[in-house]
Amino acid sequence: MGRRASIFNIVSVTLGLAFLYLPIVILVIYSFNGSRLVTVWGGWSLTWYRALLSDRAMIDAAWTSLRIAALSASAATVLGTCAAVALTRLGRFRGRLLFSGMVYAPLVMPEVITGLSLLLLFVALDVDRGFWTISIAHTTLTMCFVTVIVQSRLVSFDRSLEEAAMDLGCPPLKTFLTVTLPLILPAIAAGWMLAFSLSLDDLVIASFTTGPGATTLPIRIYSEVRLGVKPEINAVCTIMIAVVAVATVVASLASKRGAVRRERAGA
Amino acid sequence: MAEAATQEQTAGDRPLVRFAGVAKRFGQITAVEEFTLDIGEGEFFALLGPSGCGKTTLLRMLAGFETPSAGSILLDGEDIVAVPPHRRPVNMMFQNYALFPHLSVAGNIAFGLRQERAGRAEIAERVAEMLALVRMPDFGRRRIDQLSGGQRQRVALARALIKRPRVLLLDEPMAALDKKLRAETQFELMELQRRLGTTFVIVTHDQDEAMTVADRIAVMDRGRLAQVAAPSEIYERPNSRWVADFIGEVTLLEGMLAEGAIETVLGRFRAAMPAGGRKRDTVWLALRPEKLHIAAQRPADGNLNAIPGTVFEIGYRGDMSIYKVRLADRSLMKVALANTSARGRASFGIDDVVWLSWPPEAGWVLTR
Numbered sequence A: 001m002g003r004r005a006s007i008f009n010i011v012s013v014t015l016g017l018a019f020l021y022l023p024i025v026i027l028v029i030y031s032f033n034g035s036r037l038v039t040v041w042g043g044w045s046l047t048w049y050r051a052l053l054s055d056r057a058m059i060d061a062a063w064t065s066l067r068i069a070a071l072s073a074s075a076a077t078v079l080g081t082c083a084a085v086a087l088t089r090l091g092r093f094r095g096r097l098l099f100s101g102m103v104y105a106p107l108v109m110p111e112v113i114t115g116l117s118l119l120l121l122f123v124a125l126d127v128d129r130g131f132w133t134i135s136i137a138h139t140t141l142t143m144c145f146v147t148v149i150v151q152s153r154l155v156s157f158d159r160s161l162e163e164a165a166m167d168l169g170c171p172p173l174k175t176f177l178t179v180t181l182p183l184i185l186p187a188i189a190a191g192w193m194l195a196f197s198l199s200l201d202d203l204v205i206a207s208f209t210t211g212p213g214a215t216t217l218p219i220r221i222y223s224e225v226r227l228g229v230k231p232e233i234n235a236v237c238t239i240m241i242a243v244v245a246v247a248t249v250v251a252s253l254a255s256k257r258g259a260v261r262r263e264r265a266g267a
Numbered sequence B: 001m002a003e004a005a006t007q008e009q010t011a012g013d014r015p016l017v018r019f020a021g022v023a024k025r026f027g028q029i030t031a032v033e034e035f036t037l038d039i040g041e042g043e044f045f046a047l048l049g050p051s052g053c054g055k056t057t058l059l060r061m062l063a064g065f066e067t068p069s070a071g072s073i074l075l076d077g078e079d080i081v082a083v084p085p086h087r088r089p090v091n092m093m094f095q096n097y098a099l100f101p102h103l104s105v106a107g108n109i110a111f112g113l114r115q116e117r118a119g120r121a122e123i124a125e126r127v128a129e130m131l132a133l134v135r136m137p138d139f140g141r142r143r144i145d146q147l148s149g150g151q152r153q154r155v156a157l158a159r160a161l162i163k164r165p166r167v168l169l170l171d172e173p174m175a176a177l178d179k180k181l182r183a184e185t186q187f188e189l190m191e192l193q194r195r196l197g198t199t200f201v202i203v204t205h206d207q208d209e210a211m212t213v214a215d216r217i218a219v220m221d222r223g224r225l226a227q228v229a230a231p232s233e234i235y236e237r238p239n240s241r242w243v244a245d246f247i248g249e250v251t252l253l254e255g256m257l258a259e260g261a262i263e264t265v266l267g268r269f270r271a272a273m274p275a276g277g278r279k280r281d282t283v284w285l286a287l288r289p290e291k292l293h294i295a296a297q298r299p300a301d302g303n304l305n306a307i308p309g310t311v312f313e314i315g316y317r318g319d320m321s322i323y324k325v326r327l328a329d330r331s332l333m334k335v336a337l338a339n340t341s342a343r344g345r346a347s348f349g350i351d352d353v354v355w356l357s358w359p360p361e362a363g364w365v366l367t368r
């Protein structure tokens, strides 16, 4: 039947992929450009990566970004997992619908609005803006993604495993820690990775909530690009792409392996 | 009366488990109702009934996963309704086995002992003992996903037995096994129960399974107890048409009770009077297919009940043939004939006129 790829299909897939990835591929290739001019090819070279090593400001920004991403991803994972457990396990408690609505709202909320409202909150509370405010803002932003991932795992979780543990003398909290948690760990890890990547490349919310002391990598890149694209930027972005890609692949492998194992164990 | 006496005899004066007027409702649905039952120490007890009749709910109430809406559950004379599952000296083998996929076979079996903070050496020793008990001595290090269905079933059994529970609960333990393996496992389970002396309560919808393994069976119908007795008692002397029909094959003839006999549209058949039955009551004569005799002529013995009919259908089953014989009122009566001769098929064909006969004590009169 018409299952074989027609010319039309091939062309549209190629165009679609090109549209998505051509800019990235060009960026990656040009990060290895030997020429100082961004638009002229000057042969392969690692000049810009070397230049990056001596760019103190850029390295500081990268370090700030990594710390914020690790901290906010960890906080979001703890809070998001708790929210997921509450939503799947507490049954129909009062205000459940409101609670789940509130958890998921940041998922669809325009970032500008989230950023602005957080800025207003921090100003109203009169806290110094910087590392901590960005971390809190990123926790708010990424928590709902963790909740979505962990909740979808918990919904398919076989409750009789928990019952079996309790039947064998394990109290409820210990059951959660020794049976439930290890089994949903791949989903939690995937949630953490996603939160980490989201935090790492966020520009909008970070710009709203940052202060004089803390410049994240995206903010740094953006401000440099406004003065003209330097080849160093291409090198930074290539490294970021690599980090995010690795995180995403690890996360999806982790959750897939969990699913395969589960299937084979017939649970 | 007769029923209560049998139950008293087998469950003993001090039953191990007692359900007293237990009911369980899930919103509008009533899963279990007015359920009263005693289970004795060391019994192999079966809860039998069609799917959805509340067997699992009953077992889950005993394990502590559901709280009764009414009534009490006693273990060793003490009400355990308020005791949480992890503090009950009762272990359960789950229908889907519920083995922990992140632990090895040995890790699964040791789980219960670990909760008691048993020492390393003791755990290792008891796990080895359990693995030997279920005849899987070399499987301790295997992962759960490397086991076959039958092996998983054994691991689940070992895991539930390691804490030496007062009662072992088994929810449809053989439902996932193929027929041949199921038959073997039934006998293994019986032998295991005899050796350990532990009280087993098994839930099943398979009447052959219940009859094979259990010392006593409680037959359930829509959340209520229909009859509780030894397997042979339930088969030979069911207390209602529902039980007679649920357990094995039966033909029921409706009639009116007379002195030492029952009057039906097909004639008068001699039978033992049911306990508490009065003359002119509407009753039913239950006849099991294997208790009937089939012949070409009316039997000479005047003591036998006899009825003519024509062969309507023959089902060949290998060990026996099931004849469906059409009677004068166009109803069908089932007769089983063992194929004892090497040639197999017996000598009657479709549309042959035959006589069915049975001695008075082979029939059983039901009053409801």
Ligand SMILES: Nc1ncnc2c1ncn2[C@@H]1O[C@H](COP(=O)(O)OP(=O)(O)O)[C@@H](O)[C@H]1O
Residues within 6 Å of the ligand: B026, B029, B030, B031, B049, B050, B051, B052, B053, B054, B055, B056, B057, B058
């Ligand atoms: N958690 C529950 N919520 C609502 N209804 C339930 C629940 N558990 C069981 N039931 C209902 O109770 C009845 C008995 O169920 P169950 O005990 O599982 O039957 P069985 O094990 O005999 O097949 C069924 O009608 C079932 O739908």
Ligand SMILES: [Mg+2]
Residues within 6 Å of the ligand: B055, B056, B172
């Ligand atoms: Mg069931």
